Amino acid sequence: MEYSKRKPLRLPQYDYAAPGGYFVTICTEGRRKLLSNIVGEGLCALPEADLTPIGTEVEKAILHMETAYESVSVDSYVIMPNHVHLVLMLHPAGGHGGPPLHQIIGRFKSYTTHLYGGQLWQRSFHDHVIRSEEDLRTVREYIAHNPARWREDELYTPE
Secondary structure, three states: OOOOOOOOOOOOOOOOOOOEEEEEEEEEHHHOOOOEEEEOOOOOOOOEEEEOHHHHHHHHHHHHHHHHOOOEEEEEEEEOOOEEEEEEEEOOOOOOOOOOHHHHHHHHHHHHHHHHOOOOEOOOOEEEEEOOHHHHHHHHHHHHHOHHHHHHOOOOOOO
16 A cells, blocks of 8 residues: 655754744644634624634643743734634744744644644644744734635635
8 A cells, every 4th residue: 555645844954943933824633613713794893713612722822832932932823713823933042942843833732632632633734934024024914814814714614
């Protein structure tokens, strides 16, 4: 039996423990809508994500990253119904360096999956190395407007 090879998701020879900004997208297993509901899609209301109980725990875990890792700050994030977008900033961590991005995300996924009590996340995650201030502005804007664009989102699935 021949197995298909997974496309590599990371930049070759890039040090993912290096200081800098990282735009991360993590999807729920099967893109199930477990984390939030988009509400306020009316004439005057701006759509926003109304977190479910597990979505609230995911948010707490995101915010805890700054406490768990002295070299990590959470720049921005949004918790959508079936995925999370976040910008993590990795900073120099004294003389020993901080953990690489995949360890930070792995711990986050493991912890929140434990809280959920079942398979919460799909395998792996998507990342984008932020390379400029303009890139960072674009990503922040994308995150801020993601709930308003939910129905056009590539990860949107109808009810």
